[in-house]
Amino acid sequence: METVGAIETGSYGTAKLNYLNNGSTLKSWLLTKDHKRIAIMYLISVSVFFLMGGLYAATIRLELLTPASDLLETGTYNKVFTQHGILMVFFFLIPSIPAVLGNFLIPIMIGAKDLALPRINLLSLYIYWLGGAITLWALMQGGVDTGWTFYTPYSTTFSNTYVLAVGVGIFINGFSSILTGVNFLVTIHTMRAPGMTWFRLPLFVWAHYAVSLIFVLGTPVVAITLLLVAIERVAHVGIFDPALGGDPILFQHMFWFYSHPAVYIMVLPGMGIVSELIANFARKRIFGYEFVAFSSIGLAVFGFLVWGHHMFVSGQSMYASLVFSFLTMVVAIPSAIKMFNWTATLYQGSISFDTPMLYGLAFMGLFLIGGFTGLYLGALGLNVHLTDTYFVIGHFHYVMVGGQVIAYLGGLHYWWPKMTGKMYSEFWGRVAAMLIFVGFNLTFFPQLILGYLGMPRRYAAYPPEMQVLNIFSSAGASVLGVGLTMPVFYFIHSLIKGKPAPDNPWLLPGLEWRTSSPPPTENFDKPPVVTWEVYDFSDESGLDIEAAKREAAAVNA
Amino acid sequence: MSAHSHSDKFVYHEPGLQHQFDDMGQQEESVSLGMWLFLAQEIMFFGGLFTAYLVMRSKYPLAFASGSNHLDAFLGGANTLVLIVSSLTMALTVYYAQKGNRNMQVGLIVLTMLFGLTFLGIKAYEYTDKYNHGLVPMAGLNRRVKADAPVAEHVGLVLPGETAVSASEAKPGAEPYVNPHGEFQWREYELVQHMMDKQRAEPNGHYLTLNEQLTYSTSPGSLILDKDKFRDKVRIFFYIYFVMTGLHALHMIIGLGIMTWLLWMAYKSTFNAEYFSPVEMSGLYWHFVDIVWIFLFPLLYLLGRHYEHLGL
Amino acid sequence: MAEQTTEHHNPHVEVPNEHIGIPGYLGVFTVLVVGTILTYYVALMDLDWIFPGANTLVALGIAFTKMTVVGLFFMHVRWSPRLVWMSAVGAFFWLSIMFAYTMQDYLTRGTGFFGH
Numbered sequence: 001m002e003t004v005g006a007i008e009t010g011s012y013g014t015a016k017l018n019y020l021n022n023g024s025t026l027k028s029w030l031l032t033k034d035h036k037r038i039a040i041m042y043l044i045s046v047s048v049f050f051l052m053g054g055l056y057a058a059t060i061r062l063e064l065l066t067p068a069s070d071l072l073e074t075g076t077y078n079k080v081f082t083q084h085g086i087l088m089v090f091f092f093l094i095p096s097i098p099a100v101l102g103n104f105l106i107p108i109m110i111g112a113k114d115l116a117l118p119r120i121n122l123l124s125l126y127i128y129w130l131g132g133a134i135t136l137w138a139l140m141q142g143g144v145d146t147g148w149t150f151y152t153p154y155s156t157t158f159s160n161t162y163v164l165a166v167g168v169g170i171f172i173n174g175f176s177s178i179l180t181g182v183n184f185l186v187t188i189h190t191m192r193a194p195g196m197t198w199f200r201l202p203l204f205v206w207a208h209y210a211v212s213l214i215f216v217l218g219t220p221v222v223a224i225t226l227l228l229v230a231i232e233r234v235a236h237v238g239i240f241d242p243a244l245g246g247d248p249i250l251f252q253h254m255f256w257f258y259s260h261p262a263v264y265i266m267v268l269p270g271m272g273i274v275s276e277l278i279a280n281f282a283r284k285r286i287f288g289y290e291f292v293a294f295s296s297i298g299l300a301v302f303g304f305l306v307w308g309h310h311m312f313v314s315g316q317s318m319y320a321s322l323v324f325s326f327l328t329m330v331v332a333i334p335s336a337i338k339m340f341n342w343t344a345t346l347y348q349g350s351i352s353f354d355t356p357m358l359y360g361l362a363f364m365g366l367f368l369i370g371g372f373t374g375l376y377l378g379a380l381g382l383n384v385h386l387t388d389t390y391f392v393i394g395h396f397h398y399v400m401v402g403g404q405v406i407a408y409l410g411g412l413h414y415w416w417p418k419m420t421g422k423m424y425s426e427f428w429g430r431v432a433a434m435l436i437f438v439g440f441n442l443t444f445f446p447q448l449i450l451g452y453l454g455m456p457r458r459y460a461a462y463p464p465e466m467q468v469l470n471i472f473s474s475a476g477a478s479v480l481g482v483g484l485t486m487p488v489f490y491f492i493h494s495l496i497k498g499k500p501a502p503d504n505p506w507l508l509p510g511l512e513w514r515t516s517s518p519p520p521t522e523n524f525d526k527p528p529v530v531t532w533e534v535y536d537f538s539d540e541s542g543l544d545i546e547a548a549k550r551e552a553a554a555v556n557a
Numbered sequence: 558m559s560a561h562s563h564s565d566k567f568v569y570h571e572p573g574l575q576h577q578f579d580d581m582g583q584q585e586e587s588v589s590l591g592m593w594l595f596l597a598q599e600i601m602f603f604g605g606l607f608t609a610y611l612v613m614r615s616k617y618p619l620a621f622a623s624g625s626n627h628l629d630a631f632l633g634g635a636n637t638l639v640l641i642v643s644s645l646t647m648a649l650t651v652y653y654a655q656k657g658n659r660n661m662q663v664g665l666i667v668l669t670m671l672f673g674l675t676f677l678g679i680k681a682y683e684y685t686d687k688y689n690h691g692l693v694p695m696a697g698l699n700r701r702v703k704a705d706a707p708v709a710e711h712v713g714l715v716l717p718g719e720t721a722v723s724a725s726e727a728k729p730g731a732e733p734y735v736n737p738h739g740e741f742q743w744r745e746y747e748l749v750q751h752m753m754d755k756q757r758a759e760p761n762g763h764y765l766t767l768n769e770q771l772t773y774s775t776s777p778g779s780l781i782l783d784k785d786k787f788r789d790k791v792r793i794f795f796y797i798y799f800v801m802t803g804l805h806a807l808h809m810i811i812g813l814g815i816m817t818w819l820l821w822m823a824y825k826s827t828f829n830a831e832y833f834s835p836v837e838m839s840g841l842y843w844h845f846v847d848i849v850w851i852f853l854f855p856l857l858y859l860l861g862r863h864y865e866h867l868g869l
Numbered sequence: 870m871a872e873q874t875t876e877h878h879n880p881h882v883e884v885p886n887e888h889i890g891i892p893g894y895l896g897v898f899t900v901l902v903v904g905t906i907l908t909y910y911v912a913l914m915d916l917d918w919i920f921p922g923a924n925t926l927v928a929l930g931i932a933f934t935k936m937t938v939v940g941l942f943f944m945h946v947r948w949s950p951r952l953v954w955m956s957a958v959g960a961f962f963w964l965s966i967m968f969a970y971t972m973q974d975y976l977t978r979g980t981g982f983f984g985h
Contacts, residue, residue, distance in 0.1 A: 114577035116587040130613035187950060190587040191577070217963045220598050224605035228800070237796040238789060239609060245772065245789040250612050253971045254605055304966055308822045308974065317981070320974035522576075576891045584952070593953050597960035604964040608971055615975060615982075618922070634909050641901045648894050649956035723985040763921060765926040837945075848936045856907075859912035863924050866915060 019419070020494065031089060033118035034521055038125050039104035045128065046100060049091040049490075054484065056084035061477040064470050069460035077460035078145035079161065085148030090170050091132055093404050094262065097269035098215075099128070099180055099413045104419060105375035106184060108512045108519060109202050111193025116186040124179035131173030138165035147260070149456065152240035152251040156232040164233055166224045173381030174223040181215025183206050192446040193511075195530035199293070202510060202534055203279075203286065206293040207272025210300035214261040214268075215485040218530075219306070225251065245287075249315055264303040266400050268296055270363065270407030271338055277360030278342045278412055280508050281350025285535040288341045295334035302331045312383045328378030335371050343532035350540045354506070355429035359410025364394070366402025370395060373448060388458075391451025397444045408485065409436070414516045416491065421518040424494040428486060435483030442476025502552040509541035510534075559765045566702050573832045585725035585834050596845050604848055606804070610856065620790030622659040623748050623862030627692065628798070636679050637757050637850060643672035644847045650772060650823075654836040656827035658858040664837070666820045671845070673813050677735050680806055687795070691742030697764060698740035741795070743788040748861070749773060753782050798857050808846045815839050887947055897942045904935045 019036045031039055043158070059080050063071045072080060103121065107114055115121050138144065144166045146155040155163050165392040188209050226238060229251070238244020240251045286292060288394070288483055308316060308324030342364055354426075373395035376382050386392065446469040451457075455466050462470065504513040509532065515524050532541040578584040591783070597651040646669045653661035679759065691699040736742055752764040753773065757780045764771070764845045819839050828836055889897075908931045916923035941947040946957060976982045 011967065023866065112577065116577065117591055118575075118577060120591070178598050182591055183600070185593045185594055186587050189590060190583055216594055216598050217601055220602035221605040221967070222607075228605075228609065231796075231800060235796070237694045237792060239793055240794060245617070245786070247616065247791055247978065248611060249974070250609060250971075253612075253974065257605075257967055257971075303964065305970065316974045317977040317979075319977035320970075323970075323973060420759055427812060561918050576980075579983040589949070590952055590956070593956040599955045600964060601877070601967075604967060608967055611968060611974055612971060615972070625915055630909065630912075634905060637905045638902060641898065641905065644901070644943055645894060645898045645938060649891070652888075652891070653896070742963050766980070766982075771980060823978045841944055844939050851935045851939070854930055855912065857892070859908065859928060860925070860929075863915040865913070865918065 016516060017520060018516065019422070019521045019542075019545070020518050022521045031122070031230075032124055035112065035118065035121055036344045036419075036521075036523075038121050038555075039100050041125060041129070042095060042099040042103060044285050045125075046092050046096050047134065049087050050096075053084055053087035054094055054481065056080050058477065058481060059473040061082060061457045063460055064462070065474050067464045067470075068460050068468050068497075071392070072460060073465065073499075075128065075145065078147075078458070079143040082145050082147050082260045082557050083139055083143055083460060086135065086144070086166065086170070088149055088400075089262075089266070090173055091128075091135070093266040095128060095175060095180075095412065096404065096408050097188055097273065098208060098265075099124075099176075100270060101273070101466070102204075103180070104210055104510055105415065106187060106205055107191065108523050109205055109510065110188065110196050111511055111524065111530060112187065112191035113522040113524075115183050116191050117183045118177050120183055124176040124183070124239070127179070128173055128176040131169045131176065131277075133169075134172065135166055135169030138169060139493070141165070141200065147372050149255065150226065150251075151228060151255075152229065152232075152248045153242065153246075156229055157236075157241050157243075162554065164230050167233075170233050171223050171226045172229070174219045174226075174414055177215045178219045181212035181219070184212040185216065188212075190197065193528050193530055195265045195532075198510075198529055199290065200437045200532075200534045201293075203275035203289070203296070204269075204272040204291055204356060206277070207268045207296045210296040211265050212238070212302045213297075214265050218261040219266075220252060222262075223550045225254040225258070228254075248310065248376040252311050252316075253307070256310045257304070260310065261303040261309035263396070263399070264299050266401040267367070268299060270404040271296065273407040273411040274342065274363045274511075275338070277356050277414060278345050278364075279535045280506065280510070281357035281360065282346050282351050283356060284345055284349040285533075286341065287344035287347075288337075288463070289534070291337050295298070295337040298334040302327065302334065302482065306331055306378075309378050309383070310424065312380060325378055325380045325383075327535060329375065329377075332371065335367075339368060339371075341343055354425060355420070355424075355433055356410045356414035358430060358433040358437075359406050359413065362411065362433065363406045365442065366398055366406060366437075369445075370398030370402055373398060386451060387502045389451035390447040390455045392455055393457050394447035394451055396445045399449070402440060403464055404534040406436070407439075409433075412487070412491075414506075415512070417496070417505045418496060418512055418517050418519070420498075420502050422494045422498035423501045423505065424487075424498060425490050425555060428490045432483050432486035433472055435479055435486070439476050439479030439481070439483050443480050446472040446476070500555055502548070502555045504543075504548040504554060507545055507548050507552075508544075509536055514543070560631045565637055565699060581831065588834050588838060591843050596746060596841060599845060603804070603844050605800075606797070606801050606868030607852075610801070613793055614860075616766075617772070617790040617793065618860075619749055619752060619765060619769055619773075620787060621794045623745060624791045624798070625672055625858060625860035626748075626862065626864070627745075628665055628858045629686070630862065632683055632857045633854050637854045639676045639679070640847045640850050643669050643676070646672065646843055647782055647843045651833070651836050651840045652727050654823070654828040654833040655825075655830055656808075659823065659826045662823040662828065663820065665701055670813060670816045670820070673809055673816065677806060677809055677813075678800065684790065687799075691736050692795055693739075694741050694792045694799065696741065697739045699736060699741065701739045702735060703737045703739055729785050741788070741792050746782060746784055746787065748864055748867070749787055750782055751867065751869055756780055801857065804847065805849055806848070806866060811838075812843055815842065879960055889942055893942065901935055902939050904931050907931055951959055 008398055019034055023032075029041065032038065059072070060077075063069065063077060063080075065071075070079060118132050139162075141162055144159070144161045144163055146161070146163055146384055148158050150163070150167065188205060192201075202518055232238070232246075234238055236244075236247035242247045242248060242249055255508070275286060275292055306328045308320055309328045312321050315364070373391065377386055377392060377395055413424070450469050450473075453466065453469075501517045503515065503517050505517075506513070511528060511530065512519075514528065532543075574581055576583060578587065613843060619674060639681060645666045650662055650669060652663040653665060686699070687693050689700050693699050756764040756770060772781055773779045773787050775781045775786075816839065818837060870917060901915070901951055908928055912924055913928050917928065928935070
């Protein structure tokens with residue numbers, strides 16, 4: 001650190017000072033205020049939770065190979081699917097893209113040195129760890145069996161598992177999301193580089209703006225709801241327990257007020273990434289930029305108006321169901337705007353099928369199915385038939401895994417060279433992407449059919465007639481598992497033996513490609529001034545493509 | 558330029574400017590926006606509780622009114638005034654911080670903290686009162702009084718609905734105050750009984766909501782008061798009262814922590830016309846906590862006062 | 870919106886340091902004290918003859934006034950950038966969404982206000 005002046009810059013193969021080698025002690029990581037280092041620590045943390053959630057998923061699919069509940073007894077099965085849901089939703093899906101890729105990229109994309117509130121950013125990581133630690137402790141003590149939705153009065157009165165500890169863990173973890181949201185909103189408002197106007201922001205940033213709104217306005221409500229559940233469990237008062245005069249539907253209102261918008265937390269950032277991938281790998285300005293940008297905000301706002309569609313059969317008034325059903329149909333509009341505009345962007349683009357783009361295209365197909373099945377579920381009459389069946393499971397896995405996880409992987413591959421300064425194996429990347437796509441569909445499409453045939457969710461046993469489709473699903477899950485494991489190996493391999501990445505491996509005009517790979521601690525060697533439009537692939541972007549090509553060739557040589 | 562991050566430390570433009578900002582204006586704008594978004598978050602956080610309050614009160618308005626009449630409206634009102642004064646001293650602290658007047662800042666921060674402590678003191682007194690009278694909605698958290706306890710233990714325990722100093726002599730024929738397990742206690746049913754009678758006499762009247770007619774009755778529609786069922790609803794009121802005021806008090810305690818830090822900073826003459834945003838941000842938080850109380854006071858303390866003319 | 874990015878490069882000179890001065894603060898304080906006393910005495914009157922729950926509506930009206938005064942003057946929203954207005958008003962708007970959409974269920978149930 002003291003020999004800074006001696007380090008050469010600009011030539012590859014020498015130790016240029018960047019955020020990764022700027023300090024190597026444990027303290028320099030744990031007390032860092034650098035958004036990029038915090039993002040890397042988030043990356044490692046969410047990967048651990050994803051792995052654990054994945055192991056639970058594998059257990060579920062193993063159990064469902066046979067119609068009887070022979071691998072797990074039913075009580076254990078309840079715990080396994082609950083913990084799969086809790087770890088995946090609260091500790092992987094929600095922080096995945098915002099806290100890892102958003103954290104890393106938003107300041108770079110808008111040309112800032114860091115997030116506006118770096119200490120708050122570090123605090124949010126520690127809160128995430130604290131919440132995660134408490135939850136993991138509770139799982140080790142014996143776990144929880146309420147389902148990730150914590151429906152009352154089962155969670156407040158009857159379940160004798162570790163509801164309280166898990167509730168506290170999620171309550172604490174919520175503040176990590178809130179602080180991240182506050183930080184992003186402030187940063188996007190006040191830290192943009194000169195010339196970086198609102199309509200020059202990459203769509204990834206717009207999507208995170210929308211997500212941050214949900215973080216700030218939604219998360220506190222679920223926090224207070226879980227607090228009320230925890231107190232009710234301890235004090236045995238009946239605000240949610242009907243036996244004591246309470247109202248279980250009140251819990252559902254308060255829970256879904258956050259948790260439905262949270263569904264958009266689990267897909268909006270993915271849409272942001274896909275907008276980047278589609279435009280950049282078709283090398284074409286995205287069709288209807290403003291519409292795509294505002295549809296993100298529209299999804300965030302409308303997402304708050306439709307929570308009642310989770311409660312069609314739970315005793316809410318028919319009038320309310322009618323209103324919520326109608327508004328649910330309205331949400332399809334901003335989603336459709338995005339789909340149509342991505343498709344129009346691809347039209348006559350010069351598309352290259354690099355690994356990230358494979359994920360981008362996979363997202364479009366899978367989200368299409370996820371979105372349409374959502375309309376089935378939002379329709380009042382059909383919903384009565386499909387509520388709490390595997391159709392619901394299939395639907396939201398198409399949105400969350402087919403949407404968020406696929407986009408997260410796409411984003412990770414897309415920005416991996418920037419984050420680590422290393423190239424991964426393109427061949428294995430494509431193989432993994434194909435395996436994941438095939439495995440995913442094989443896993444979840446049969447579940448849509450099973451649900452339509454009437455297989456209920458959350459049961460360890462099912463009628464023997466349904467075994468064939470369940471075997472398909474479990475077989476698909478193993479393919480999916482192999483596909484998801486492969487990136488771990490080739491990413492780690494790339495860190496050790498990968499080729500060094502050029503600054504701009506995909507020859508793109510975005511601001512993040514105009515700094516070195518990996519970026520210096522303050523992101524840019526000199527503060528950028530933006531003079532070009534976003535997704536401008538013409539010469540006016542000021543990007544010297546020939547120079548970038550030469551550089552890439554020099555690195556490859 | 559590779560040494561950017563390090564050399565930058567030595568080219569501060571202004572003291573107190575963090576490295577990620579270009580100038581103080583940008584820093585102030587960011588910090589202020591961050592604080593306001595945090596307050597927006599707080600509004601939704603308390604908002605969840607207010608939703609629970611809204612739903613529960615709309616279901617059981619009379620139980621809420623009965624319960625509310627046993628909070629001390631005078632103390633609640635006094636606490637409102639205490640918080641308003643503390644808001645004034647806080648606003649003046651910001652005013653003098655901008656002027657860089659150290660002595661006024663220190664004095665006003667001390668005053669603000671004193672008012673904050675007064676608020677918490679009155680709150681603690683109220684909580685103790687509820688503890689003594691068996692109005693804490695959680696079993697075991699109330700004062701335990703055995704049936705065969707010496708009379709001295711009963712003295713001073715004014716029961717809900719009773720006005721005398723001694724439980725056993727509170728009202729002719731009243732049972733002695735007995736609460737061996739510290740359970741929630743409720744004995745005042747005059748108001749609801751009165752409304753129930755009127756409703757029975759006039760089935761089309763609006764003395765009780767339809768939901769209340771069903772849920773306070775021994776069997777749905779009987780319009781005969783089931784005291785246990787009514788007590789459970791009053792208990793819900795006290796539950797919401799304790800959660801709301803408890804969370805508010807927690808915010809006050811956090812606020813006092815912030816003020817202690819602020820006092821130290823002001824004592825060291827940190828703030829002046831160029832740099833006073835910590836005072837301003839702490840002030841925003843303090844005023845927000847005050848605003849929450851402005852709503853809590855009428856919504857918790859004053860629900861059934863207009864029934865007092867019934868003389869029940 | 871391009872102006873906004875460049876705006877923060879010059880400090881906030883346009884914001885006056887003294888907002889309303891000490892007499893102003895005392896005036897706001899008086900409004901708050903009067904409002905509190907008024908809240909208490911109105912609560913003692915039986916307004917149920919207007920419609921059931923009128924008392925609460927009056928109390929809330931006073932509380933909103935008090936909050937507005939605190940926000941505008943003590944919290945300096947009156948002199949703050951538009952974004953501060955938006956986050957303050959926006960949060961209340963969101964809260965009202967939560968109230969409205971929750972209550973549309975309860976009020977239209979069989980036992981609700983519009984249910985029978």
